[in-house]
Amino acid sequence: MMSKIGKSGKNPAAPVRTSGEGPKVLRAGFIPLVDASVLIAAAEFGFAKKEGLTLDLVKDVSWANVRDRLAFRQFDIAHMLSPMPVASMLGLGSNPSPTITPFSLGRGGNAITLSTRLFDRMREVGGIAENATALENAEALAKVLQVMKARGEPLPMLGVTYPFSSHNYEFRYWLAAGGIDPDKDVKLVVVPPPLTSDALAAGAIDGFCVGAPWNMVASERGVGRIVAAKQDIWPSAPEKVIAMRPEWAETHPETVSRLIVALDAAARWCDEAENHDALAETLADSRFIAAPVDIIRHVLSGEFSLDAKGNRRVIADYFMFHRGLANYPRPSHALWLYSQMIRWGQVEFREDGLRAAASAYRPDLYRTALGAGPAEADTGIEGNRDGDRFMDGHVFDPSKMADYVQGFAVRSDPATPSNGHEI
Amino acid sequence: MIEQIPADASGRLPRLLHCVITIGMPAPDLTILVIDENAIRASIIEEGLREAGHGNVTVIHEVQGVARIIETLKPDVIVIDIENPNRDMMEHLFQLTRTVSRPIAMFVDRSDTALIEAAMEAGVSAYVVDGLKKERVKAILDMAVSRFNAFSRLQRELAEAKSALEERKVIERAKGILMKMRGLSEEEAFALLRQTAMNEKKKMSDIAQSVVTAAGLLM
Numbered sequence: 356m357m358s359k360i361g362k363s364g365k366n367p368a369a370p371v372r373t374s375g376e377g378p379k380v381l382r383a384g385f386i387p388l389v390d391a392s393v394l395i396a397a398a399e400f401g402f403a404k405k406e407g408l409t410l411d412l413v414k415d416v417s418w419a420n421v422r423d424r425l426a427f428r429q430f431d432i433a434h435m436l437s438p439m440p441v442a443s444m445l446g447l448g449s450n451p452s453p454t455i456t457p458f459s460l461g462r463g464g465n466a467i468t469l470s471t472r473l474f475d476r477m478r479e480v481g482g483i484a485e486n487a488t489a490l491e492n493a494e495a496l497a498k499v500l501q502v503m504k505a506r507g508e509p510l511p512m513l514g515v516t517y518p519f520s521s522h523n524y525e526f527r528y529w530l531a532a533g534g535i536d537p538d539k540d541v542k543l544v545v546v547p548p549p550l551t552s553d554a555l556a557a558g559a560i561d562g563f564c565v566g567a568p569w570n571m572v573a574s575e576r577g578v579g580r581i582v583a584a585k586q587d588i589w590p591s592a593p594e595k596v597i598a599m600r601p602e603w604a605e606t607h608p609e610t611v612s613r614l615i616v617a618l619d620a621a622a623r624w625c626d627e628a629e630n631h632d633a634l635a636e637t638l639a640d641s642r643f644i645a646a647p648v649d650i651i652r653h654v655l656s657g658e659f660s661l662d663a664k665g666n667r668r669v670i671a672d673y674f675m676f677h678r679g680l681a682n683y684p685r686p687s688h689a690l691w692l693y694s695q696m697i698r699w700g701q702v703e704f705r706e707d708g709l710r711a712a713a714s715a716y717r718p719d720l721y722r723t724a725l726g727a728g729p730a731e732a733d734t735g736i737e738g739n740r741d742g743d744r745f746m747d748g749h750v751f752d753p754s755k756m757a758d759y760v761q762g763f764a765v766r767s768d769p770a771t772p773s774n775g776h777e778i
Numbered sequence: 779m780i781e782q783i784p785a786d787a788s789g790r791l792p793r794l795l796h797c798v799i800t801i802g803m804p805a806p807d808l809t810i811l812v813i814d815e816n817a818i819r820a821s822i823i824e825e826g827l828r829e830a831g832h833g834n835v836t837v838i839h840e841v842q843g844v845a846r847i848i849e850t851l852k853p854d855v856i857v858i859d860i861e862n863p864n865r866d867m868m869e870h871l872f873q874l875t876r877t878v879s880r881p882i883a884m885f886v887d888r889s890d891t892a893l894i895e896a897a898m899e900a901g902v903s904a905y906v907v908d909g910l911k912k913e914r915v916k917a918i919l920d921m922a923v924s925r926f927n928a929f930s931r932l933q934r935e936l937a938e939a940k941s942a943l944e945e946r947k948v949i950e951r952a953k954g955i956l957m958k959m960r961g962l963s964e965e966e967a968f969a970l971l972r973q974t975a976m977n978e979k980k981k982m983s984d985i986a987q988s989v990v991t992a993a994g995l996l997m
Contacts, residue, residue, distance in 0.1 A: 416861060416862070416865075427898055517869065544870070545864075546867070547863040550863070
């Protein structure tokens, strides 16, 4: 099943297991979120061990730390936001050290939650039903914002997790689809995921977009109302990935392959509903997410409590850990992330940016390890299939990047390069 | 919460003279912001910066409102502890705010991996405004790293002192039990504990703890 590209022949004295690539203990950084499930399951349920690997999981507190610790070799691999490797290859952010991903950790898991106060106003002003769609909710919020502006009320503060995050782009996508300019009509701030529910309860923020289980934690507490899930915005939207340094991947080809095989097996296991009790128990542990086990159990099965009043919604594929080639690092997805970076003024469009962005995703490493992958091309049109459309009906053609970005009614002004100065 | 140290806090030069010198020098005073939820560690860093001649230092212990402080202060260097989850908030701020002119992570000079690793291990992270000369940053980081380490040492010593105190207490209790139950003098009780510890190759506090535990079961 896996390719044998070990270098044991070069060094006959070395044990076969190590193959000249050094000890098989991988230090892996992660942030406590349900979308770290595959990595955690690989470590805790024997999938890594079966491949001769030991995963030393290290819980971290910020994505910036994860990035820096990976860059400076404190971590071998890391659970990372999919836009982070793309940003690093584009030279964006405050420490753009080259980072790649050969494996996606699945799809889904994000949602947008607004405070119950704000949602009540949306019902009053926008006249939406309890079971309104994500788009209807966004349009209702736009109407509330008009009222708030007319009355001179302060703009709502909405929390995301990181500038280069799926949450940032999904929240912006949803707002913009409703006709809201995320840079002018609201104020986007960063709140660490475990603090979102408290921040909402305290009125420090009026809404947020984060991964599971934090939306459900807020809705079950009665402080928030879930108004959109990732599936509503774009079902295929890339989420977390396993990140590594390209130089490390090059010098540890067999370890990378074994890791991918282990993660692939763990991902299959995570997708099976019969394993969700065991998975939820482990995730709930204080070493990992440290959240109530019943909430995690509901999250895994996609049974959503939209609020504390008993409004529920079941999203069949809220989490896809493996199905539908969810682990394949599709370069089209990296390019879509690049399009959103351009759209929101984080970077200007350049032809060589296309190559840089796509190079963050490494399907070649995935195929080498698993000997399989999708039949269709790595770069192609996104959002043109039934069941996988963008909420505003746009279709992404990576070969027409500039046109795609120009096609959005709501977008930032082109980024103005800032000048460095010598002090 | 916010402590602003006046520019002439170093006190070595009268303000006027200081200004005259500054005009003639290529390197103006750096504005430094220290963000650390640990107030003691923050004050140790602050003291180090002042000793190194940096007068323009602001220290905050709470991250509430840090965005506004950064926007008004426009620091050249931000030192933040690595365990602070609000690092992500600062990264966001740097992306959005044009007034903060593109701060970058502390890793000004990637060739200096020893410094970077030392900083990561010590738990220091820093942001530096783009274009700042690396020698100036290095001095600040070196100082922050050594002060962070000094603080960790202090904490370790404090923990050790606490456990030493606990050990003394348990030995005192064991002595009292032996004196009462076996009619020994204080010196004899102490000698018995010490001899038993030596015979069994254990710490005296461990033997004392056994005595206390056993007495609790027997009495």
